Amino acid sequence: MTDLYSEQHALALDAADPLPTLRDRFLIPQHGGREMAYFVGNSLGLQPRGARAHIEVVLGKWEHEAVEGHFSGDAQWMSYHELVREPLARLVGAKPVEVVAMNSLTANLHLMMVSFYRPTRERPAILIEAGAFPSDRHAVASQVAFHGFDPATDLIEIEPDEPGGRFSMGAIERAIAEHGPRLALVLWPGVQYRTGQAFDIKAITALAHAQGAACGFDLAHGVGNLELALHDSNVDFAVWCHYKYLNSGPGAVAGCFVHERHAQADLPRFAGWWGHEAATRFKMGPQFVPSPGAEGWQLSNPPILGLAPLRASLDLFEEVGMPALRGKSLRLTGYLEALIRLRLAETLEILTPVEPERRGCQLSLRVIGGRGLRGREAGRALFDHLAANGVLGDWREPDVIRISPAPLYNTHADVLRFVREVEVWRELG
Numbered sequence: 001m002t003d004l005y006s007e008q009h010a011l012a013l014d015a016a017d018p019l020p021t022l023r024d025r026f027l028i029p030q031h032g033g034r035e036m037a038y039f040v041g042n043s044l045g046l047q048p049r050g051a052r053a054h055i056e057v058v059l060g061k062w063e064h065e066a067v068e069g070h071f072s073g074d075a076q077w078m079s080y081h082e083l084v085r086e087p088l089a090r091l092v093g094a095k096p097v098e099v100v101a102m103n104s105l106t107a108n109l110h111l112m113m114v115s116f117y118r119p120t121r122e123r124p125a126i127l128i129e130a131g132a133f134p135s136d137r138h139a140v141a142s143q144v145a146f147h148g149f150d151p152a153t154d155l156i157e158i159e160p161d162e163p164g165g166r167f168s169m170g171a172i173e174r175a176i177a178e179h180g181p182r183l184a185l186v187l188w189p190g191v192q193y194r195t196g197q198a199f200d201i202k203a204i205t206a207l208a209h210a211q212g213a214a215c216g217f218d219l220a221h222g223v224g225n226l227e228l229a230l231h232d233s234n235v236d237f238a239v240w241c242h243y244k245y246l247n248s249g250p251g252a253v254a255g256c257f258v259h260e261r262h263a264q265a266d267l268p269r270f271a272g273w274w275g276h277e278a279a280t281r282f283k284m285g286p287q288f289v290p291s292p293g294a295e296g297w298q299l300s301n302p303p304i305l306g307l308a309p310l311r312a313s314l315d316l317f318e319e320v321g322m323p324a325l326r327g328k329s330l331r332l333t334g335y336l337e338a339l340i341r342l343r344l345a346e347t348l349e350i351l352t353p354v355e356p357e358r359r360g361c362q363l364s365l366r367v368i369g370g371r372g373l374r375g376r377e378a379g380r381a382l383f384d385h386l387a388a389n390g391v392l393g394d395w396r397e398p399d400v401i402r403i404s405p406a407p408l409y410n411t412h413a414d415v416l417r418f419v420r421e422v423e424v425w426r427e428l429g
């Protein structure tokens with residue numbers, strides 16, 4: 001029998017993996033003279049080595065050409081956002097006309113709701129998951145109030161029905177059916193940030209549409225993590241950020257999807273000059289004529305320095321492709337799960353679904369106990385021990401550590417290092 005727990009085995013898995021690691025294409029933070037085992041790509045992805053060169057090109061153009069940089073060369077600023085359009089479309093399973101990189105996630109969510117949350121007296125409600133990321137909850141509650149409705153009754157938060165905060169498809173189906181006639185919008189995560197649960201985007205969209213509601217997704221934890229098929233899933237809109245699994249740097253320019261069937265639609269929107277059709281934008285006329293598709297929602301000329309690292313990151317996704325990356329992700333996270341079951345079952349409870357198709361790369365781990373400590377106390381102590389030893393996850397109150405093996409740069413050896421460090425902590429007791 002192979003010993004899952006041997007270092008030799010972990011190294012052999014890395015050496016034999018069909019997708020060799022792209023770890024050397026990233027800058028890996030050091031801790032105590034060695035590379036970190038960095039499992040926080042769900043929060044801030046690591047810096048691709050290519051990012052600096054893309055930024056320096058922009059700085060150089062600014063230095064030497066100044067305003068002419070808008071119009072010169074392949075990477076001219078005038079059409080810079082178009083450089084990421086096709087790779088982004090491939091990444092999320094969309095047509096190029098359906099995606100744009102702009103603003104930040106929460107800003108895009110508001111812009112999308114201006115167009116796709118059109119409440120009426122009979123149909124005023126938004127449905128989201130209980131325990132949604134605070135920014136999403138603030139955004140939807142403020143939109144409900146903005147339209148003169150009451151979040152106490154018209155923001156419907158459905159409770160998870162499975163242990164660990166997971167949702168069954170049945171619970172989602174029942175909630176959408178129960179509230180259907182009152183629903184203006186269903187907003188759902190692609191992957192829930194706290195539990196790591198992944199959802200069936202196509203099925204949820206169909207349920208919302210069957211009730212006459214619009215359907216949008218927050219893909220902050222889905223993009224670069226799952227294989228997405230946004231066009232075929234028929235979602236009305238989606239928003240995401242690029243600093244998590246997309247490795248494009250703190251506060252990176254975000255992403256937005258608007259389905260092609262809305263590309264030419266005369267939807268109400270908050271408009272800006274960069275959303276005006278490109279051909280006549282610089283005629284500077286008073287009449288707003290939207291660019292077809294997602295680009296029609298742009299407000300301002302984009303921050304070019306902010307977009308530059310996204311190009312470096314998308315180069316890597318283009319090179320590997322989501323199917324191969326997801327394959328590797330399933331192997332890495334599967335290995336993490338197997339090791340936890342084998343060695344840490346009394347210390348860590350896995351909150352994330354066990355079915356691979358119901359999760360991305362992240363496992364959310366509730367700290368049960370260890371070293372005579374329980375719950376929150378044990379959790380904090382374990383988290384601090386890991387961090388002090390160069391194994392970085394992230395901490396969610398009251399007692400959860402999230403570990404996200406990112407398949408572009410994490411390895412089986414990283415995963416083993418995490419498990420061994422938990423054992424060291426437990427045995428220090």
Ligand SMILES: *Cc1c(COP(=O)(O)O)cnc(C)c1O
Pocket residue numbers: 104105106107133135136189193218220221241
């Ligand atoms: C990371 C994250 C955000 C962050 O919003 P920003 O506008 O990028 O600051 C919002 N929602 C979810 C679900 C997230 O995971």
